[in-house]
Amino acid sequence: MATSPLLAAERFESIPASRARQFLEPGPVVLLTTRHAGNDNVMTVGWHQVLERTPSMISCIVSRGCRSFDMLCASGQCVLNVPTGDMLDAVVRVGNSSGEEIDKFAAFGLERAEAQDVDAPVLPQCHAQLECRLRDDRAIERYNLFILEVTHISARPAPKQPEYLHYVGDGVFMLSGKRVSRRRLFRPEMLGF
Secondary structure, X not given: OOOOHHHHHHOOOXXXXXHOHHHHOOOOOEEEEEEEOOEEEEEXXXXXXXXXXXXXXXXXXXXXXXXHHHHHHXXXXXXXXXXXXXXXXXXXXXXXXXXXXXXXXXXXXXXXXXXXXXXXXXXXXXXXXXXXXXXXXXXXXXXXXXXXXEEEEEEOOOOOOOOXXXXXXXXXXXXXXXOOOOHXXXXXXHOOO
16 A cells, blocks of 8 residues: 555654544543432443533443443433542543442442432542433434533532543543643633633
């Protein structure tokens, strides 16, 4: 196969399409908590994105066949808990275990508290908790894509710039870095999002 002019001229390396996430990861890893029929579960989620500002909507992928998929479908509510860098090992362990086999909260030292607006636990160790209700279920069957509406957010007042975890694939994470403000360059009406 011939090398494209771009690859030859710029010294670019061809990368398999399956590795797109390492360049376009959607945001911080979250711990999704659910409750149904008196049972709680937690799973690690790396595929999510903000969809809309008003009402505040988020989409996330939850794999079919996992306990959280069934619980979220049945209850229609969850909490997206945003962990910080110091929780990395717990986040990985949660993501590599099944709630069918163990109590992940006990096994990985995760505290539970009651949410304010939904019937699902929040994780107080996390920096923020976004309580959500299922808004649209039309993409679940085809794509495992849940459209959620954020109904309540709780967040710690400090630190103002926590280190969030970002999964880039192949077992590698990045911690969010320094923030750079360019508010002065924005039109005021564009700052809300």
